[in-house]
Amino acid sequence: MPDSAIRPRKEFGKTIAADITHRLREEIIACAVAPGEPLRFDVLRERFGASFTTLREALTALAAEGLVDAQEQRGFRVAPVSRQDLTEVTDARVLIEVELIRRAIEKGDDDWEIAVISTLHRLKRIEQRDPEHPLRDPEWKIAHRQFHQALVSACGSATLLAIRAELFDRAERYRHLSANFRPRPRDKAGEHQAIMQAAISRNADLAVQLIEAHIRSTADNVATYAGHLLDAE
Amino acid sequence: MPDSAIRPRKEFGKTIAADITHRLREEIIACAVAPGEPLRFDVLRERFGASFTTLREALTALAAEGLVDAQEQRGFRVAPVSRQDLTEVTDARVLIEVELIRRAIEKGDDDWEIAVISTLHRLKRIEQRDPEHPLRDPEWKIAHRQFHQALVSACGSATLLAIRAELFDRAERYRHLSANFRPRPRDKAGEHQAIMQAAISRNADLAVQLIEAHIRSTADNVATYAGHLLDAE
DNA sequence: CCAGACTATATTTTCGAAAATCATACCGTT
DNA sequence: AACGGTATGATTTTCGAAAATATAGTCTGG
Known part of the structure; x- marks a missing residue:
């Protein structure tokens, strides 16, 4: 059976x-x-x-x-994909995520710091184990999602967190779209590490800058390597 | 058939x-x-x-x-109501609406200006006809919704417009909640007029300032006059 | 008199048949 | 051949019965 x-x-x-x-x-x-x-x-x-x-x-x-x-x-x-949609999702993510990371850094308590550190630790462990194709690994995907979730979790707004989660999912689909064509993932581990450090040290401006770059460079990557899939139809 | x-x-x-x-x-x-x-x-x-x-x-x-x-x-x-939820919805609205009004003012073309002016005109006509309890009048509600929709319609992001519309609906429920207890509506007509003028004259900073005040004062009104409904359970 | 188990009732959740609607191919006419 | 209308098949949408689950009430043993 x-x-x-x-x-x-x-x-x-x-x-x-x-x-x-x-x-x-x-x-x-x-x-x-x-x-x-x-x-x-x-x-x-x-x-x-x-x-x-x-x-x-x-x-x-x-x-x-x-x-x-x-x-x-x-x-x-x-839902169809398009350059326009990718741009909209990216811009919306930047707008909201930047605000949430600021609030989280301002309001985050000990539990928040622990959550950020521990989720990043798990993510890195999984990356060490199999550094090849992270998006193919369901565990990596979950850990990655949880790290970014943890970063903003202390923002204090369930409403904005729900909106953020939806946008994250929509963006992740685009990442998968380009995963098959991207030669090799860029240095995400280092970026995540830097974001974590900026957050924990309460350097909001730096964290915001890093998050925005993280989101936008991911989107640029998609546009570069999956561009042919976005124009067709 | x-x-x-x-x-x-x-x-x-x-x-x-x-x-x-x-x-x-x-x-x-x-x-x-x-x-x-x-x-x-x-x-x-x-x-x-x-x-x-x-x-x-x-x-x-x-x-x-x-x-x-x-x-x-x-x-x-x-969905239950609460002070917390009202605050979250208000903050989220400010964050998004402020961004959208900036983009709309930057990108808006002739059609946008016409839409803003004509929806405000209709709103004012309805208010003249029956200036008492606007929220009780379905036509006023529709016209009010359409004016605010028109203001941001040229922002270029269907994604953010959809999010904005959801938040607008959730906020409107709170307005209705307090409508029965509010002695008299404040001078909304003047606020709408000022917002329209700032938008059409492409004064983004002023428009942003007015919109934020508009949203927040509405929320304050709800908290004042419907506070007893928000604390109970 | 209370706690826990059991039963009965109320309510939600799921199913597959049936109705409604859309897409396609066919036919006759111009 | 091009066009418009119609029948046919495919697909979605809706329905109410049936199953699953929660809630309230009852009973029993301590």
Whole structure:
């Protein structure tokens, strides 16, 4: 018997819909389903083993996050990618992340410092273990996400954190898009280390400068190595 | 086809789910259903004449917008209100709106100027007609929303405009919350006029200053006159 | 009288059939 | 051949019954 018969069906949420939302989100971010590709119910039904309405609920939630494009009466598709969208997501991320890092540095307590340091430590450990293709490693992705999350977690605004998280996901999809074409990842480890140090030493201006450069250079990389995918269609 | 001619079930969207999403959103913003109130399917079913799954889809969409609170396996409820949430929404609005007004002033073309002027004109006309309780007048609400939308529409970022729209809705719910207790609206007409003039004359710094004051004073008003509703639970 | 287990009821969540809608191919006419 | 309309098949959307889960109420043993 395959896993689905033995393993619990709901891994990430209490409801099947929430679980499928989570799984499909990860697949879209990882570009396991191509941008712009139609999401037909027959296919999804077989893949996720859920019914029409449950899938519909998941797709509706992802549409609100900007990862899925709902075309009324004509179904859903994976949100398309474009240079314009990449630019918008990048600019929005800079605007919000810069503000949040300032607030976090101002408000962060001991627990925040510990979270920043420990998440970076885990990230570096994973990078040491397998320094080749970080985006292919699910553990690296989680650790990377958690480090950036930890940096701003003390900002004091759940509202802005939620918006930041959505934008992070949308940006991560672009990183995956270019991962297959990028010859070699640049020195992210050093950048993360520098950001952490600036944050912990409460040097807000420096941290802001580093974060902005980090975000923008990632986006530039995507535009360079996945440009052909952004122009087509 | 004949059904829609007699009694159009779908007013705002092509699908029933999208229509209910829209109608329920307006009801929540207008505080026709109280913050924190449970949204039970029996009740919604009778009220909107739709089935479980269709309602579920609408509630999921509104949960993603922050107007509904989804409690897994325990149904949905109208998103609660609090001082903390009001502060977060206000701060987030200032952060984003200030940036967007700057971009709009920089990029806005003739069409933008026309949109700003004409939406303000309509707003003032409605205010002249019935200057008493603007928030009770659906037309005023729409015109007010459209004026503020027009101001930033030329910013060039659909992504940030969508985020801004969500925050605007969440803030509008707080305005409605305090509307019943506020003795008399302050001089909004004058503020709108001043914002428009600053924008059209491309005085970005002044426009930013006025917008921020506009947003914050509205929030202060809510905190003053609806404070008792924010502390209770 | 209380804590915990059990039962009954209320409510949410999920399912697959059925209705509605869209896309395509076909046909007849000009 | 080009065009417009229509039938056909594919796909989405909606429905209400059925399953799963939570909540309230009851009972029992201590």
